[in-house]
Amino acid sequence: MKNSWWMRSLCIIFLGWLLATTSFAAEEKITVRDFTLYNNGQNIPLTATLHLDYQLTDYLRDSLLNGGTLTHEVRFNLVWHNDWWFNKSEKFASIISELKYHSLSRHYQVVRKDTGEHWxxxxxxxxxxxxxxxxxxxxxxxxxxxxQANTSLFMEATLSPKEPDSLPLGLSNLFSEDHSLVSQGVLWALTP
Structure with a gap:
């Protein structure tokens, strides 16, 4: 009788500890807070508004503070849905930015690669x-x-360390694990 009471007490303490340690740990990810597409009711190109939240890993934060560059990409793909076979996906648009830390000035710099703007x-x-x-x-x-078909626009964002220019493409991935953050995808149905 005493042993079962001790076992229950230990199980309750262990479950309480497990819940306390996992509920307060920050999850490393990219969260889509808001994604909107609109065209003002006219037959003009779509306009996107997007807001993301980031929880960086220690590796990405340390990499940035030690002179590394983080590459951020927002991808838009067109997806044609098919009931009988695989869906067809095609790259539609992409926005690539870089995040750097300058230790002398103690400033972070964001550079948008398609427009050349920096902040x-x-x-x-x-x-x-x-x-x-x-x-x-x-x-x-x-x-x-x-x-003319069942089509959607798929959006996904990634944040990853930029591979050094001195290494051949993909070589650094052979010796290290993937440290990229990927957002959940958002699928937006396109209707006329």
Missing amino acids: NFSNLASALNHLGSLENYKLPPLPTNVY
């Missing part, structure tokens, strides 16, 4: 907030056959 921030939270905000981005014109 400086005094702290990492502000830099990540800017990196994860996309306001009124005009997507390319949709193909003419997009409304």
Whole structure:
């Protein structure tokens, strides 16, 4: 009788410890806070608004503070749904940015590769907030056959360490694990 009471007590203590340690641990990920597509009711290219939140891993944070560059990509794919076979997916648009830390000036820099624009921030939270905000981005014109089938627009964001230019493409991946963060995907049905 005494042994079962002790076993129950130990199980309750263990479960309490397990819940306490897992519920307070920060999850390393990219979260989509808001994603909106609109075209103002006209037959013009779609406009996207996007807001992301980041929980960096220690590896990514240390890499950034030690002179590494983080590459951020927001991908838009067109997906044609098929009931009988595999869905067809095609790259539609992509926005690539880089995040760097300059130790001498103690500033974080965000550089958008497609426009060449850059911004400086005094702290990492502000830099990540800017990196994860996309306001009124005009997507390319949709193909003419997009409304003739069951089609959706799929959006996904990634944040990963940039591979050094001195190594051949993909060589660093052979010797290290993948430290990329990937957001959950968002699928937006395209209807006329």
